Amino acid sequence: MATWADVERTASALPEVTEGTSYGNRAWEVAGKTFVWARPLGVEDRADLGDDVPAGEVLAVRVAGEGEKAELLAAEPDVCFTVPHFDGHPAVLVRLDDVDPALLTELVTDAWRCRAPAGLRR
16 A cells, blocks of 8 residues: 555655646646646546546656556556546556555556656666
8 A cells, every 4th residue: 555655755755746736636746747636536537437446645647658558557446537528638546545555656667757857767
């Protein structure tokens, strides 16, 4: 089980990361680009998920593309999910209560790599 403190610690340890807000929710950015953010589920999201609505907090994580998104959804179905709002967008939703801290670190770091400028990634 991971916490917001784990998200904050992991994201903040990466180069040139700032914490701010996105649509009023916590978000972490690199070079002005959001790579992970809190994503409360709305009424439509909950209706779309039906019985699969997570009980806890949800983190949105940027991914490299639709291929990586599909791979994560297939490899980690108990942790990663999506809603129709994210169709066509390179991001997955993560059940924060269910993600192992090591996987969380990997997801956050990979999301940072997707958004950081090439020079910073080196």
